[in-house]
Amino acid sequence: MNQGKRVGIVGAGNVGATVAYSLAMLGSCHEIILRDNKIEVAKGKALDMSQAAAAVRSHTVVSVAESMEELTDCDVVVVTAGSPRLPGMSRDDLLMINAKITKEVVRGIAKYSPNAIIIMVSNPLDAMTYVALKESGFDRSRVLGMAGILDSSRMAAFIQEKLGYGGGQIRASVMGGHGDDMVPLPRYSTVAGVPLFDLLTEDEIDEIVDRTRHGGAEIVGYLKTGSAYYAPAKSTAIMVEAILKDTKQIHPCAVYLEGEYGYDDVVSGVPVMIGANGAEKIIEVTLNEKEKEMFARSCSSVQTLIDTLNENKFFEEA
């Protein structure tokens, strides 16, 4: 059972605080511990959320760790620490600044919550998941990145908008890295089991694919001061719950590949069976030539970021 489980959230900004709120409202775990450099703000949010939990009769308590040393014995730690992008920026522009923060935070997690499963959220997501894996020294099954659930949900919402029906019955599928060359898979997307190609024209589907690829930037363009957080937070909470409840359900997640899909030593989004041990199984879906090409392009973009980190001797620095 999930009674007694502790979830740490590093970075209690827009995404982190909304993940915490979502979990507290569901009573997904016994304790949520927020860790942020802005300690006073985190304390205010923790109090506010604990009171919201009391309002819905949830047993979840939300508290604050004033340093990484206090973030002990967590079962799951979500990392959202770092900067979001602003209009005109790509997620990749956050590489060096967020990699430094991720390194510091993940070393703390490995030291003080050595049995935790890490869910990375900070961008650029796939590269940050790679950094988290290397800096934690954890088995790859215990380091996952959140993006695929978000990207698939966006695609589903765009399909519903285009069709004007089917809400709640849409299963959209997106693989690859969380960048502009992510790989939406209309061939694996259905509405109540009906293939998307039976419901929409190729042009309409192309429009949905393109909008999905730029779904994050669309919201940044409206918000101006940061990026999306409701759908990202809910998508993250789904991963946390899958671990705590040992659901063994399949979700698209970013994981370190060791030969799957023909790739090694790179992180990308693929279908993963999630359970109490984290990424318990990577599922290999059959891709056609065009889909394979798109997946290759996406993996190569993530590889470029990893190469940049290596060129900057990032993994050699203390």
Ligand SMILES: NC(=O)c1ccc[n+]([C@@H]2O[C@H](COP(=O)([O-])OP(=O)(O)OC[C@H]3O[C@@H](n4cnc5c(N)ncnc54)[C@H](O)[C@@H]3O)[C@@H](O)[C@H]2O)c1
């Ligand atoms: N993977 C995804 O799909 C996805 C979706 C949304 C956002 N993101 C990314 O998540 C990150 C957070 O986004 P946000 O909107 O919550 O930003 P935000 O600015 O609202 O929150 C980030 C928080 O991190 C804190 N922080 C910075 N350095 C820290 C450190 N060393 N230790 C502890 N806390 C630290 C900041 O004080 C801030 O409160 C960004 O990098 C964003 O791009 C990813």
Ligand SMILES: O=C(O)C[C@H](O)C(=O)O
């Ligand atoms: O777009 C961003 O920068 C944030 C996040 O990756 C998203 O897709 O919403």
